[in-house]
Amino acid sequence: MNGWRILSKGSVIALGISIFCAHAQAADTSNPPYRIGVIVDMSGVYSGIGGTGGVAAVKMAVQDFGGKVLGRPIEVLSADYQGKVDVTATKVRTWYDQDNVQAVVESTDSASALAMQKLGAEKRKITIFAGSATTELTGKQCSPYGVHYVYDTYSLANGTARALVKAGYKRWYFVTADYAFGNSLQEQATRVVTSMGGSVVGSVKHPLSASDFASYLLQAQASKAEVVGLADAGRDTQNAVKQAAEFGLSHSNQVVAPLLIFDSDLKGMGLKAAQGLQFTTAFYWDYNDQTRAFANKFHAATGKMPTMVQAGMYSATMHLLEAVKVAGSTDGDLVMAKMRATPINDFFATDGHIEANGLMLHDMY
Numbered sequence: 089m090n091g092w093r094i095l096s097k098g099s100v101i102a103l104g105i106s107i108f109c110a111h112a113q114a115a116d117t118s119n120p121p122y123r124i125g126v127i128v129d130m131s132g133v134y135s136g137i138g139g140t141g142g143v144a145a146v147k148m149a150v151q152d153f154g155g156k157v158l159g160r161p162i163e164v165l166s167a168d169y170q171g172k173v174d175v176t177a178t179k180v181r182t183w184y185d186q187d188n189v190q191a192v193v194e195s196t197d198s199a200s201a202l203a204m205q206k207l208g209a210e211k212r213k214i215t216i217f218a219g220s221a222t223t224e225l226t227g228k229q230c231s232p233y234g235v236h237y238v239y240d241t242y243s244l245a246n247g248t249a250r251a252l253v254k255a256g257y258k259r260w261y262f263v264t265a266d267y268a269f270g271n272s273l274q275e276q277a278t279r280v281v282t283s284m285g286g287s288v289v290g291s292v293k294h295p296l297s298a299s300d301f302a303s304y305l306l307q308a309q310a311s312k313a314e315v316v317g318l319a320d321a322g323r324d325t326q327n328a329v330k331q332a333a334e335f336g337l338s339h340s341n342q343v344v345a346p347l348l349i350f351d352s353d354l355k356g357m358g359l360k361a362a363q364g365l366q367f368t369t370a371f372y373w374d375y376n377d378q379t380r381a382f383a384n385k386f387h388a389a390t391g392k393m394p395t396m397v398q399a400g401m402y403s404a405t406m407h408l409l410e411a412v413k414v415a416g417s418t419d420g421d422l423v424m425a426k427m428r429a430t431p432i433n434d435f436f437a438t439d440g441h442i443e444a445n446g447l448m449l450h451d452m453y
Contacts, residue, residue, distance in 0.1 A: 121163040122418060124150070124405065125183045125192040127176060127204075128219070130168035133297050133322040136352040138195020138219045138397045144390050145398045146193055149405035157412050165189060169196045176200040177207065184211045190418050191408055195219025195397050198269050208233045212420040214408065214427075218400045221269055221348065223276075226447040233420050234446040235427065238400035239370050241269070243452050244347050245276030247368030250284070252315055257343055258286035261313035263304045263328060265320035266293035273319035273347045289313050298324055301331045309337055318346040325349055326357045333361040350395040370452050371396035371436055378435035403436035404448075 126146045128138040143166045150162045165183060169176040176196060183189035184207065191214040194204060201220035208215035209231040216235045217225055221244065225236045249260075260281050264270040270293075278288050290311045292304045305328070308316045316337060318328050325346050332344050345366045346353075351373065354362050373383035373393045382402070386394045394402075411426035412418055432440035432448070440450035 119160055120188060121161045122157050122412065123163045123165060123183075123187060123189045124408075125180065125187075125189040126164060126166045126194075126401070127169050127179060127192060127200075128166070128195040129171060132171045133324065134171075134195070134197070134219065136356065137322060137350050137395055138401065141386075141390050141392060141394065141398045142193075142195045142218070142401045145386065145394065145402040146405045148386065148389060149402045149409070153406060153409045157409050158416065158418070162409070169194075169200055171197065173199050173203050177203045180204055180207050184213055190214070190420075191216065193218060193401050193404060195401065197267075198222035198224070198272075201225060202229055205229055205231050205234050214420055214424060216401075216404045216408065218404060219397045222272060226443075226445040230445045232446075233424060235404070235442055235448055236446050237404045237448045238397055239348075239368075239452065240447075241272040241276045241347075243370075244368050245273055246280055247452050248345050248347055248366060249277040249280040249317070251368075252343065252345060252366055253281055253284040253286045257314040258284075259312070259314045260286060260288045260317055261308045261311045261315070262288065262291035262317045262319055263301070263308055264291055264293050264318075265296055265298075265324055267296055269321070270319045274317070277317055277319070277347060294320070294324070296324065299327060301328045302335075304328075305332055305335050305337065309335060309340060309342065313342065315343045315345050318344065320346075321348045322353070323356075326353050329353075329365065330357050330361045333363075338364050350397070351393055352395050368452050369396050370450070371399040372453060373399075375453070376435075382435045399436050403432065403434055406434065407432055 126143045128142045129135045130139055147164050150164055155162055167179045180192055193216045194201060195218050198220045201217050202224060204215050205225055214233050216237050218238045221241045223240050223242050225234055262274045264274045292307050294304055318325055337344055343366055349367045373379050383393050411423045415422040415426045428442045437450040440448055442448050
């Protein structure tokens, strides 16, 4: 089940979806810390999306909340999932079984996210998905303890594809990362394009962490498609966009449409290569006074502006901690009930709310 609000403003489409330091002290079993685990990519293709900045965002939220909840100190544990499902599952299970972690906030790939979803349901622990995109998290594999907070393949594909087809760009060609996430993005976008009278004239798959996109882009250029949809992410998207600019796709009147892109990607590829891109995002740091205030604070702590994942990780952590406080308990069922019952109104979302299947419904731009 997916529901998203759709707003429009000019050519912009909105679619509806200080580090805390624990000081050494004597163990106090009567007042144990409330622990949050943060698992992200710290060294691979997605490290700029969540990464150490995502860990910093969660720690900032803990500090801004006051560092304690229900009289208990809040501690943040973090780990690099290394792009591996088995590493993810082992680390998170250890957190639950040995470290008394009560909730996990992630920025990983979809396969790792689904493994965490299963573990969270088994252990009755809250899992907040900020970086993964699969709709399975709120579909067949949804959980009473899972929250899909920032974006998914449905919202990303619908936001960009619907806007472009409506504007008259009906012939599409996809350059797609050959794994579950990329294939899902392409499928979702294809569904929108064809339902609105457009067509997909071709597609090509590329491996994760590809460096040379020449052959893929030449095929896209030769297809005479009006839109080249990039169904990938991270450094793959950066490389594809930079090489598309070198091959002059925009000069042949082809729109390059990354179906998932972040501020960090735009910075990595440079403004010249990024000219003319069409994409959907859940957060933009310069959107209003609230987003600018958060972004400037994040920049002061990390030296970078936040991505939508990092902004979502902060927002989700604050929402989680407020729910624990109001519930007066760390019990997963009681906390989730408060999280669902409480609207989310902050710099990240306006009137956001968590549906029964775990989808956090909010605007995308």
